[in-house]
Amino acid sequence: MTFSLPARSVAGRHSAKDAPISTFLLEPFDIGMHSTEVGVAALQVRFTQWLRALNGPARFVCWVMPATLDDKIGRLSRSAREAATVNPMRAELLMEYRRHYELLQDSAHYQRAVCGMALWSHEQPRTLAGGLSHALEAIATEAAWPSLFEGQYQVASSPAGHLAPVGRPGGRPYWAVLSSYEFSPTEWNFFKPAKPLLSLPFPFAWCVDIPHTYERSEGIEAVEANIAAYMVHLAQLRGAEDSRAVQRVQDCRAALDELNAGDALHKVQITLAVAAPTLALLRDHVGLVINLTRPYFALRQESGELLGRAVRGFSGERTDHLKLPDTSWRVTSRQLALTLAPLGYRKLSDTDGVMRGEALEGGYPVFHNSWRDKRATHEIWVGMTGYGKTLMSNCYLLREYAENGIAFDLLEPMGHGRHLAHAIGVEPHTLSARTTTLNPQDVVFSTLLEQKSHVTRLYETVLGRPLTGGQKENMERGLLGQALELLYQPFPDLARLDPDQTPRCDDVCSMLAGLGENPRKRQLAQALADEIAGLCCGSGPWSSFLNGETTLDLARRGRTTLPPRIFMFHEMADDPILLALAYTQVLSAMRRDSLIDEIPRIIVVDEVYRLMRYEALLDFLIEAAKTFRTRRKKLICIDQNMIYFLSGKARYVFDNSPIRVIFNQGPGIDVFHHDGAFQHLNEQHKTRIAQLDRYQYVFDVAGEGIWAIYNQPSLGELKRFGAT
Amino acid sequence: MYGYAQFRGHITRREEKGLFGIPFKRLLGCGIGAGATLTLTRIVFPNLGVVAGIASFILLLFLTAPFQGLARWRRLIYAARWRLIQAAAQAPTSLAGSLGALFDLPTDALVLNGSRIFTVETDVLAHTTLPDWATFSQPSAVDGLTFVRTPGLASMDESKKG
Numbered sequence: 001m002t003f004s005l006p007a008r009s010v011a012g013r014h015s016a017k018d019a020p021i022s023t024f025l026l027e028p029f030d031i032g033m034h035s036t037e038v039g040v041a042a043l044q045v046r047f048t049q050w051l052r053a054l055n056g057p058a059r060f061v062c063w064v065m066p067a068t069l070d071d072k073i074g075r076l077s078r079s080a081r082e083a084a085t086v087n088p089m090r091a092e093l094l095m096e097y098r099r100h101y102e103l104l105q106d107s108a109h110y111q112r113a114v115c116g117m118a119l120w121s122h123e124q125p126r127t128l129a130g131g132l133s134h135a136l137e138a139i140a141t142e143a144a145w146p147s148l149f150e151g152q153y154q155v156a157s158s159p160a161g162h163l164a165p166v167g168r169p170g171g172r173p174y175w176a177v178l179s180s181y182e183f184s185p186t187e188w189n190f191f192k193p194a195k196p197l198l199s200l201p202f203p204f205a206w207c208v209d210i211p212h213t214y215e216r217s218e219g220i221e222a223v224e225a226n227i228a229a230y231m232v233h234l235a236q237l238r239g240a241e242d243s244r245a246v247q248r249v250q251d252c253r254a255a256l257d258e259l260n261a262g263d264a265l266h267k268v269q270i271t272l273a274v275a276a277p278t279l280a281l282l283r284d285h286v287g288l289v290i291n292l293t294r295p296y297f298a299l300r301q302e303s304g305e306l307l308g309r310a311v312r313g314f315s316g317e318r319t320d321h322l323k324l325p326d327t328s329w330r331v332t333s334r335q336l337a338l339t340l341a342p343l344g345y346r347k348l349s350d351t352d353g354v355m356r357g358e359a360l361e362g363g364y365p366v367f368h369n370s371w372r373d374k375r376a377t378h379e380i381w382v383g384m385t386g387y388g389k390t391l392m393s394n395c396y397l398l399r400e401y402a403e404n405g406i407a408f409d410l411l412e413p414m415g416h417g418r419h420l421a422h423a424i425g426v427e428p429h430t431l432s433a434r435t436t437t438l439n440p441q442d443v444v445f446s447t448l449l450e451q452k453s454h455v456t457r458l459y460e461t462v463l464g465r466p467l468t469g470g471q472k473e474n475m476e477r478g479l480l481g482q483a484l485e486l487l488y489q490p491f492p493d494l495a496r497l498d499p500d501q502t503p504r505c506d507d508v509c510s511m512l513a514g515l516g517e518n519p520r521k522r523q524l525a526q527a528l529a530d531e532i533a534g535l536c537c538g539s540g541p542w543s544s545f546l547n548g549e550t551t552l553d554l555a556r557r558g559r560t561t562l563p564p565r566i567f568m569f570h571e572m573a574d575d576p577i578l579l580a581l582a583y584t585q586v587l588s589a590m591r592r593d594s595l596i597d598e599i600p601r602i603i604v605v606d607e608v609y610r611l612m613r614y615e616a617l618l619d620f621l622i623e624a625a626k627t628f629r630t631r632r633k634k635l636i637c638i639d640q641n642m643i644y645f646l647s648g649k650a651r652y653v654f655d656n657s658p659i660r661v662i663f664n665q666g667p668g669i670d671v672f673h674h675d676g677a678f679q680h681l682n683e684q685h686k687t688r689i690a691q692l693d694r695y696q697y698v699f700d701v702a703g704e705g706i707w708a709i710y711n712q713p714s715l716g717e718l719k720r721f722g723a724t
Numbered sequence: 725m726y727g728y729a730q731f732r733g734h735i736t737r738r739e740e741k742g743l744f745g746i747p748f749k750r751l752l753g754c755g756i757g758a759g760a761t762l763t764l765t766r767i768v769f770p771n772l773g774v775v776a777g778i779a780s781f782i783l784l785l786f787l788t789a790p791f792q793g794l795a796r797w798r799r800l801i802y803a804a805r806w807r808l809i810q811a812a813a814q815a816p817t818s819l820a821g822s823l824g825a826l827f828d829l830p831t832d833a834l835v836l837n838g839s840r841i842f843t844v845e846t847d848v849l850a851h852t853t854l855p856d857w858a859t860f861s862q863p864s865a866v867d868g869l870t871f872v873r874t875p876g877l878a879s880m881d882e883s884k885k886g
Contacts, residue, residue: 029826041726044726044729144843145842147842147843151837151839154835155833155834155835155836172760181792183731185733186730187729187731188730188731223736225736226735226736233740242740245741247733248733248735248738251732251733252735253730254732255735264735295732297731300792302805303806308833308836311836315842317841325794329791330736337729338728343730499788519850523819531744
C-alpha cells in the first residue's frame, strides 16, 4: 500500500517568497560528546548535508541568558524549614546541600541557552522538525520563539545606538544590536568563535540569517563570473602585482570546488544582540563582543532606523521585509555549518530535580527530575569497578532523600551501604549466615496461594531440587502446600501476622510428618520432613539462618510509609544458597511494599548479576521493571557491564529502563557497537564512553538527550562516602 | 570535511587593487560623475566648470567611502531619515516634523514593543494540524481518506444539496 502526502508535492509549485514561517525550538546537544577530530568532522558533515538541501530562507537564533541556582537554593531553604521539626537530620542535610549550591554558584557564572530555527517553507512543520532533529542532532519541537526583550523599548542614538526600556525598567536591560558586514579569511570550527562568545556573562543572542540559498547552477555561475572578471583584471595588469586579486581568484576556485562537491552557496548575515544593566556597561559589553569577533567577522553597531529593523532579526519577520542594507556574505554549506555551533553548547537548563553532576563540557550542573511523570523511570547503571558507581549511587540516594524526601531500598553486596545508613540515621540490615535468622514462612504475599508458592520456592532452593516435574515431586509439592495451609490457617489476615507468631521450619517439618492419607503419601511426607529438617533444623547447615524468628524487620505492620532501608549481603557472599534465600525474602518484601501504594521510592540493586544467576530472582527483576513504574517505584540496576542486561530475559529489564548511566566500560564497550539499542549513540559517543575517566559518566535519557557528566560530590558527601 | 572551514573573502563581488587604497572601480565612478558635473556646469557657468568638476570628484569620493560596510551617502540618508522620523514623532509642527509627515515616515519606529515584534502572527505561523494530512490508499486516488476541518458538516451540506 502506498501513501502519498499531497502537501509535499504542492510545495514544489509554490515559490519560497510566499512560504509560511515555521518556528522551532532546538534542545542544544553537548559538543563535549563530539570533541574528537572525527567527531567534529562528522558533525560538520551532518550540518552541511542539511544546509545543502535548504531551499528557502532560514534563520537560526541562540539566546543566552545568565542563570543562577537561586531557585534551587530557595527551594532547599523552604524544605529545610519545613523538615526542621519533623526530621532534623534531613533538615541538616538540606542546609548542607544549600551551602553546596551556594559554593557552586559563587565559583561559576551559569547561563541558560535556548536555540531556535525559523524556516520559510511549504513543507509540513512536523516534517521539518523531524529533519532538523535528525540532521542537527538536537531535539526540535514546533514552538514559538521567546522574546528578546519584554515590554516597550525606545530606540536611542546617543551615545551609541541602543534600545532603552521605556518607563520603569523593572530589571529590563539596555540592548545593542550588532550586524556583521565583512568576514575575515580565518579558520572557523565548532569552538571558535562560538565558545568564548557563548561564555560571556551577560545576556546575549546570536542570530544567523540565511535569507537566500542559491540554486546550484546560479551559485556556480555567480562565482565563475567573478573569477572571469578577476582574470580580465589580472590580464590587464601587464606585469604589475595584485596579490589581493590573486588571492580572491584562489578563494573563488576553492568555493567552486566545494560547490561542485555538492555544497550550496548561501547568503549569510550574523546579528548579535548584547544586553547590560547600564549604558556604561553596555558600551563595555559591545566592545568586548566586537573584540572577540574581530578575527572572524567585523560588526557594526546599529543605530537609528536600522537598529529598529535589525532587532527584528530575532523575530520571525522575513529578511526582505526588514529592508536592511544588504551586507550579507556568501558562504558555502560547510562554512555555514560552523555558524550553527551554538547548538553544541548546552547550558544549565533547569534546576528542577536533583543534581546528577557537572557537565564535562561547560561545567554547569546537570539537574534531572525523573519524577515529573506519573510513572517512575527506571535506570541502568554500568561501569567497571573503581569508576565511581557506588559513590554516585550513595550521592544520588542521599540527594533524593534530602531534597525530595524520597525513601529507598538499597541492596548492596559490598558493605558500603553503612556510610549511607549513617548519613541518614538508619540502621543498615547486614545479612549474615551466623547472626541473621530469616524465617522462610514470613509473610511477604497478601494471599495464601501466593505465600504458599513463595515458601515452596524457598524450600526448593534449600533442597536444591524442584518440587515439580515428576509424580513424586508433584506429590511432595502438594504435601508441603498442605502443611503450609494448615499452619497459616489460624491467621486469616496474613498481613497482620507478626514474626513471633509465624510458623518456623520445625513447625513445618512436624506438620509435614503427620500428613498423608495413604501409606505412600505418609512415607513421602515423612521423607520430605526429614530432608527439610536435616537441612534447616537441629544441627542442619542452615538451621540457625532459617529456623527461628526473623531478626530482619521486613514486616509491614500496617505502616503507611517506610523509612529508607539498606540491606547488605557482604557477610554471606560465600554461600550461594543462603544468598539466594536472603535475596528472595528481601525482594519479596520489597515487592509487597512497592505495590501497596504510589509513594515514590527508589529500589537500588547493586551488583545485579548476583541476582541474575537465579532464574526466580531474575523473574522478580523483570516483574519489578514492568510493574513498579506504575506504582512510582524507580528501579536502579547497577552492574559492571551492559552485556548482562542485553542477553536473555534480562533484556526486559533493559528495555524498561529509559535512563542509562554509563561509566567507563573497559573492554565491554564492544556491546555499544553491536547492539541495535545503541543506534542513537554515534561513534563519538562510544569513543567518549571508552575514554571516560573516574567519576565521569554518560547520562543517556531516552527522548531527552545525552550528557557527559562528572559526579561532583558536595563536601559533605565526600566526607561521608569518600571511603567508598 | 575536517570539523573546520576556512572562511574567505567575498566570492561574488570584485575587490581589486586601486590607488591610495581606493579601488579603481570607485575612482572610475567618481571620475565619470565629476566629468558629467564639469560638462553640465560649463553650460551654465563656463568658468566654474573645472572647479565644480574637481569639487564633485572629491565630494563623490567622500560620499562613496565605505564605513562599516555601508557607503557614507547611505549612512547620511539613514541619519537624515532618522532625524525626520524623530522630529515627526516628537515635534510634528516643526519644519523637520512636517517634512517627516510629508514623506510618510514611520513614526512608530521610535518605540519598539517586544510583545508585538517577537510574536509571530498566528496566521503566518504554520502549524501541523490534522486536516493538513491527507492519506490516500492509492497514489492516483483523488478522493482518498482525508481529515476535514468540520467533521460531519460537509456530508450534511452535500445531503441537503442532494
